[in-house]
Amino acid sequence: MTHAAPASPMHCASLAREPAARRFDVAIVGAGPVGTTLALMLAQRAPQLRVALVDGRGAQAGYDDPRTLALSHGSREILARAGAWPHSGSGLDSTPIQHIHVSQARRFGSTEIDYLDHGVPALGYVVRYGTLMRALDAAMSRVPARFEHAPTSLPSPASPTSPASHDAPGLHHFRPYRAIALRQDSQQVTITLGTSIDDQAHTLHATLAVNAEGGLFEGQTARPHVRDYGQTALVGFVTCERPRIGWAWERFTPDGPLALLPQENGYALVWCCSHAEAKRRREMDDASFLAELHVAFGDRMGQFTSIAGRAGFPLGLNALGHVVDGRVAAIGNAAQTLHPVAGQGLNLGLRDAFDLTDTLVRDARTSAVHHGVPGPAALTAFARRRRADRGLTIRITDLLPLVFGIDAAPVAVLRGMALAGLDLVPPVKTAFARQMMFGQRG
Numbered sequence: 001m002t003h004a005a006p007a008s009p010m011h012c013a014s015l016a017r018e019p020a021a022r023r024f025d026v027a028i029v030g031a032g033p034v035g036t037t038l039a040l041m042l043a044q045r046a047p048q049l050r051v052a053l054v055d056g057r058g059a060q061a062g063y064d065d066p067r068t069l070a071l072s073h074g075s076r077e078i079l080a081r082a083g084a085w086p087h088s089g090s091g092l093d094s095t096p097i098q099h100i101h102v103s104q105a106r107r108f109g110s111t112e113i114d115y116l117d118h119g120v121p122a123l124g125y126v127v128r129y130g131t132l133m134r135a136l137d138a139a140m141s142r143v144p145a146r147f148e149h150a151p152t153s154l155p156s157p158a159s160p161t162s163p164a165s166h167d168a169p170g171l172h173h174f175r176p177y178r179a180i181a182l183r184q185d186s187q188q189v190t191i192t193l194g195t196s197i198d199d200q201a202h203t204l205h206a207t208l209a210v211n212a213e214g215g216l217f218e219g220q221t222a223r224p225h226v227r228d229y230g231q232t233a234l235v236g237f238v239t240c241e242r243p244r245i246g247w248a249w250e251r252f253t254p255d256g257p258l259a260l261l262p263q264e265n266g267y268a269l270v271w272c273c274s275h276a277e278a279k280r281r282r283e284m285d286d287a288s289f290l291a292e293l294h295v296a297f298g299d300r301m302g303q304f305t306s307i308a309g310r311a312g313f314p315l316g317l318n319a320l321g322h323v324v325d326g327r328v329a330a331i332g333n334a335a336q337t338l339h340p341v342a343g344q345g346l347n348l349g350l351r352d353a354f355d356l357t358d359t360l361v362r363d364a365r366t367s368a369v370h371h372g373v374p375g376p377a378a379l380t381a382f383a384r385r386r387r388a389d390r391g392l393t394i395r396i397t398d399l400l401p402l403v404f405g406i407d408a409a410p411v412a413v414l415r416g417m418a419l420a421g422l423d424l425v426p427p428v429k430t431a432f433a434r435q436m437m438f439g440q441r442g
Helices: 033-045 059-063 073-081 129-140 275-283 286-297 345-366 376-404 409-424 426-438
Strands: 002-004 011-014 022-029 050-054 068-072 095-097 099-104 110-114 124-128 145-149 170-175 178-184 189-194 202-211 225-240 247-252 257-263 266-274 304-319 328-330
Touching: 022 033, 022 189, 033 050, 033 073, 033 129, 033 170, 033 345, 050 202, 059 129, 068 073, 068 129, 068 257, 068 345, 068 426, 073 124, 073 129, 073 345, 073 426, 095 257, 099 409, 110 409, 110 426, 124 129, 124 257, 178 202, 202 376, 225 275, 225 376, 247 286, 257 286, 257 376, 266 275, 266 286, 266 304, 275 304, 286 304, 304 376, 328 376, 345 376, 376 409, 376 426, 409 426
Parallel strands: 011 145, 022 050, 022 202, 050 170, 099 247, 145 170, 202 328
Antiparallel strands: 002 011, 068 124, 095 124, 099 110, 178 189, 189 202, 225 266, 225 304, 247 257, 257 266
16 A cells, blocks of 8 residues: 655555565665665665665664664764764754763773864764754655555455556665565575564565664674673763763772763763673662762762663674675674763664765766675675774774773782873874764774
8 A cells, every 4th residue: 555645755655465476676674773874875876776674673662762862973964974963053952972981999090072173063962862863754754665565454345556666666665564584596585574463474575785783782692702791781861060061071989980971950860880880880879879879980069969771782792704695794883882981882783874875876987787786795895994994993993992901010010100291292183083073984
């Protein structure tokens, strides 16, 4: 059944029964921030391509997600190109990070990173997951797209969608469909979709496929590079007596990194510690928890006055050795899940999406053999382009919690000297800050 929305380029279709296989140039599995950003940029830069976006969740599930995200300035630029962060007006509802203070608890050595030193309006932004997904969906409504909904009940009589429209160029958003199988041969990738309502499988064929369905560390299959840190990220929202507008704090404690990110009228808390400590702290009453947080963080912002939304997520590194296998590429958490120190996970994934878009578009423009459709050579170029940024970011986020987790005095002294030394060697400090904001260009 097809519905035409008034005064909109978007078309909707309900595909309760569809035995015929569908054919696409690029199929993206996973419609979180990374997969949706990739789909939007492809729809804008290569409208001639047939792109399928397979979304395993309904829209409301994304909007209700309680997580808080830290986006770098570079990620804001990528989202702006995707149409999800308007340059005019106030843009996305977010809290800017203009200063970052890095220190180690009970030891000397600290450094500050200031946005004015880097010519950007902010080093980064704190935004709610649901807010970002609403902005991405709003951007989706501004590009030619077909929303192809999984059945929620028995299909109602309607005029059928024409086969020609099935294969039309543009973005086809399958929601909510789960990719239950994926296989490839020398000619194509075959993806089998299923739903929780309809017991009939649906088949997509694609020249190339992208896995952007990452999930959290605790639910992932082990990849070639895996490390269980034995820690939980304890998250929540706190308020304090003397908040400092625009300041983010990264404090390395013997338990693990403790981050406070400015958010609205308070701070998003990320407190990494052992599983046992995280469980104990989740079960504490508010007053005791806030007192313990004050001891760990210090008195820079006075007493902490409230805590809400405590939750925990196990932490680990889980990364592929190679992000491309034949006609299939992996991006975002499907390629690498990182420790949250320095907040690089989503930012690295968005850089994956940007570089993959660019290599696919370039290959489509120059490909005479594949008639304007990108082929496997584009994925090889993408993997080569991402190697430096991906490798360096993985090493940094893996090394920092390990090095700062050593409580021996000689190591702590060396760490303190390194932090203090950043202020004495501005080029090194600038290089580190720009890596966190923009990554390495391959």
